[in-house]
Amino acid sequence: MQVIGESSCISRLSFDDIPPLTTPEIPDVPILSNAYDILTRYFAGEKVDFYPVPLTLCGGTEFQIAVWNTIREIPYGETRTYKWVAEQIGKPKAVRAVGGAVGANPISILIPCHRVIGSNGKLGGYGGGIERKRLLLQLEGYPVETLK
Structure with missing residues (x-):
């Protein structure tokens, strides 16, 4: 799984057929760290709310x-x-x-x-x-x- 973003938002999350979140190379970007934390909790079976995660919806109509x-x-x-x-x-x-x-x-x-x-x-x-x-x-x- 690949999470792409910048200091203020996530812009892409995609599957790349690598087991999810096994090699965390999280740069010191709080938004990415937060996304990693939420996704880790999600895959552990915890009920999480994705709505508060800031996203950039660019490139779409x-x-x-x-x-x-x-x-x-x-x-x-x-x-x-x-x-x-x-x-x-x-x-x-x-x-x-x-x-x-x-x-x-x-x-x-x-x-x-x-x-x-x-x-x-x-x-x-x-x-x-x-x-x-x-x-x-x-x-x-x-x-x-x-x-x-």
């Missing part, structure tokens, strides 16, 4: 940023549908576009796109892989056995 901000509000251990996200941003017919914006999320986990599922009860896609999405939801105590 207005629509994508609206989607990402909405996803940040989905509580730990809960899911919402792509349709719900579309309705929240005032674009109820833009469900497929929401799916595209979710897929373009540059800050996995901290913008918890793994909490967005299909209206049909299917997991949908996930940039880190569908099995990782299932594992993240399971880590949060979501009953993944109810998903198709």
